[in-house]
Each structure stands twice: as structure tokens, then as C-alpha cells.
Amino acid sequence: MFRIFEKHSDLVVGLSEKTDGQMKLVGDRPEDKIALENRKRFFNHFDIEESRVVCANLVHGHNVVAVGASNRGMMMVKTDGLATGERNLFLSLTVADCLPIFFHDPQKGVISLVHAGWRSLSKAILKAAVERLKTDFGSQAQDILVGVGPGIGPCHFEVQSDVLERFREFQAETLVRRDGKIFLDLKRIAQLQLLQLGLGEQNIEISLECTFCSADRYFSARRDKPKEIQAMVAIIGQRE
Numbered sequence: 001m002f003r004i005f006e007k008h009s010d011l012v013v014g015l016s017e018k019t020d021g022q023m024k025l026v027g028d029r030p031e032d033k034i035a036l037e038n039r040k041r042f043f044n045h046f047d048i049e050e051s052r053v054v055c056a057n058l059v060h061g062h063n064v065v066a067v068g069a070s071n072r073g074m075m076m077v078k079t080d081g082l083a084t085g086e087r088n089l090f091l092s093l094t095v096a097d098c099l100p101i102f103f104h105d106p107q108k109g110v111i112s113l114v115h116a117g118w119r120s121l122s123k124a125i126l127k128a129a130v131e132r133l134k135t136d137f138g139s140q141a142q143d144i145l146v147g148v149g150p151g152i153g154p155c156h157f158e159v160q161s162d163v164l165e166r167f168r169e170f171q172a173e174t175l176v177r178r179d180g181k182i183f184l185d186l187k188r189i190a191q192l193q194l195l196q197l198g199l200g201e202q203n204i205e206i207s208l209e210c211t212f213c214s215a216d217r218y219f220s221a222r223r224d225k226p227k228e229i230q231a232m233v234a235i236i237g238q239r240e
């Protein structure tokens with residue numbers, strides 16, 4: 001999915017598509033059985049047993065937690081980011097316009113996965129992820145590789161002043177005015193934040209795919225406005 005990770009053959013990076021089905025687990029409902037089956041099938045494409053997958057239960061916050069083997073198969077509450085140095089442990093979360101952001105530090109053999117919508121980006125979740133990799137795993141910013149997206153693009157992420165306010169420092173480079181409307185480039189905001197955190201420009205790859213535009217391929221919360229949530233699942237892990 002990202003060229004930046006291609007050299008690292010032990011790394012598994014994936015994002016499901018519409019044809020793989022709805023992946024969001026809401027709770028104890030009959031529909032969740034379908035999501036569970038869809039997830040199982042998707043993980044099996046990569047030869048991953050679902051019991052090896054840790055999931056983040058998203059709250060649009062900035063909490064990034066380190067997980068280990070004891071968290072296998074668990075749903076981690078109140079978090080939008082996961083990190084681990086454990087091999088054969090896979091991190092997952094769902095997205096449908098928000099950006100899935102994949103981190104890998106090949107020097108330290110660690111990975112992280114973050115769910116970044118505008119709320120989390122404005123609460124500095126990327127800083128939290130990089131700090132987590134530094135403090136828990138000894139990573140250095142210049143060694144960290146990052147893949148951003150797919151997610152809603154500046155072609156479709158229309159905002160009002162409340163959202164705009166939160167990103168004042170990035171407005172000059174990320175604001176697009178069209179037909180009297182204001183759009184923000186969230187992927188570019190993520191990139192600028194990562195650069196501020198000391199990551200190398202050559203180590204950041206941004207997906208050009210917009211989930212709203214790619215109606216055949218992805219669910220989009222803004223486009224579909226579904227009664228029941230429909231989302232893709234992102235996954236990252238390091239094989240043994």
C-alpha cells in the first residue's frame with residue numbers, strides 16, 4: 001500500500017476495501033457478528049489469526065497506548081492509537097474518512113497505528129504517537145517511517161470556522177477556498193505536524209486517495225451518511 005514500507009518484508013500493512021465489508025464493531029449487536037466475520041476473512045487474507053489482533057476503540061482523542069502479547073485479541077478502550085514492539089501481534093482500528101496513520105521504526109522493530117480525524121490531529125495525537133515510540137521503545141524521530149491515509153482529501157473535507165480555528169498555524173498551507181466554501185487538507189496537516197516532530201520528509205508517504213472520491217473502493221461517512229456505521233479496518237504488524 002505504501003512504497004515506503006516495501007523494503008521491509010516482515011511488515012504487514014493493510015486497509016480493507018468496501019468489497020471486504022463493514023468492519024466496525026459497535027458492541028453487542030447482531031450486526032457485529034457480520035463485522036466479526038468480515039474482519040476474520042480480511043485478516044485471513046494476510047494469514048493472520050484474529051486472536052493475534054489488538055483493536056483500538058476510538059474516541060477521537062489523543063491517547064496512544066503500548067500493547068503487548070497479553071493484549072492479544074483485546075479491544076483497548078479510550079484510545080485512538082496503539083504501539084508495539086512485539087512480533088506476530090497486529091494492531092488494528094477502523095476508519096471511514098479519518099486517516100489511518102501507520103508508523104514503523106525498522107531500527108527498533110516497532111510499529112504504531114493511529115486513527116486521525118481533525119479532532120485527534122488538533123489534539124496532537126501524532127506527537128503522542130512519536131513520544132510513545134521514543135519513550136517506550138527508544139526510537140529516534142529520524143528513523144521512523146510513516147504512511148498516511150487513505151482518507152478524506154481537500155477535495156471534500158469542507159469545514160466551518162470552528163474546525164479552521166484549531167489549525168490556524170497550518171492555514172496558509174492547507175486551506176482551500178472553492179465556491180465560497182472552505183476545505184482543509186488533513187493529510188498535509190498530518191505531514192506538517194510530523195515534520196515539526198523531526199521526522200524526515202523522505203520518510204513520510206501520503207496516500208493520494210480520497211475516501212469520499214473513491215466510491216467504488218471505500219466507505220465514506222461524509223458521503224454515505226449511513227444510518228449504521230460502515231468502516232474499513234486498517235492493520236499493521238511485524239511477522240516473526
Ligand SMILES: [Zn+2]
Nearest residue numbers: 155156210213
Ligand atoms: Zn475527494
